[in-house]
Amino acid sequence: MRHLRLAILALPVLVAACGNSRQVQNDEYYDDSRRARVAGRLSGNPDGLLILGTDRSSNREGGGAGAPGDGSALGVNAYLWRASLDTLSFMPLASADPFGGVIITDWYSPPAAQGERFRATAYILGRQLRSDGVRVSIFRQEMRNGQWVDAPVSAGTSTELEDKVLARARELRSQSAAL
Template sequence: MIRRIFAVLFLTGLVFVSGCSGLSSGPSVLNEDPAERTRKQDGSVFGKSVVLGGESQPGAGTSGLAVNGYLWRASLDTISFLPLAQADAFGGVIVTEWSSLPSAPNERYKLTVYILNRELRADGVRVSVFRQERNTAGEWVDAAVSDGVPARIENAILLRARQLRIDSQASLK
């Protein structure tokens, strides 16, 4: 019995020691000069690699947003007429609330935009459109979305993203 307890304690100690092997013995972040920390962050909460207006700079590292900044901003601009329910920049998902247009109060729409890539590409954005109509009892029921509506929204997002990219490159010159 004592031999089993000793074996378990020994194995637990080995696991603990092997788990600590990845720790560095360098200077602690807590002891680092605040000015040095600010310099490392380069003014961004997320570090140097995140540029919300566009793509990360070459050689800036691999951490940061998983989506293209131009597509992200263009998506928000394009669907700004609908109230947002959720916007996850790291996951690349934008979800709107159900909303009716003033010209058609008996139907409402909800959009979900997926940014799929870190590059500005035509296949980097997908839009899902949901539509509901009010029936005679006043309840909202699902209805079909006209063909081509998601593709037209995707094209509008891509056009806006290209404009944002061109504008940002022109401002660098």
């Protein structure tokens, strides 16, 4: 009985919420200035789109949106991105999203360790070159009875790879500053 009363009380609110709907025209959201920015981006204009209030063109120095002067528009720190690719290059690459900052490797079996394989996922977390700007997750499997079974990974493995990525990123930044 109590649930019925609540349903009856909620019904007018739901009906009122539906009554004020209207059809949205495309022109309300895509005016001429936005169309021009999209057209410019498709034609190779380096300014690109303004996403979530972030102007990428104002943060090109210091490895923010891309390496200085390279004209790229990465969504993450260019030095961390390149360093992550370099550090994980011994594993086959499954996918890489430079705008979202995610690198996923395919399974890799070290020659010295038959019966186990590893997979890594690196997340570039921002546009600044900071020690907390990269996270690496390692997955490990072992062959048991002809099946690959998930196995624990040493706690320090991810941290070691993150440290190597950061060291490589610092190296890349110092090399570009010397040019």
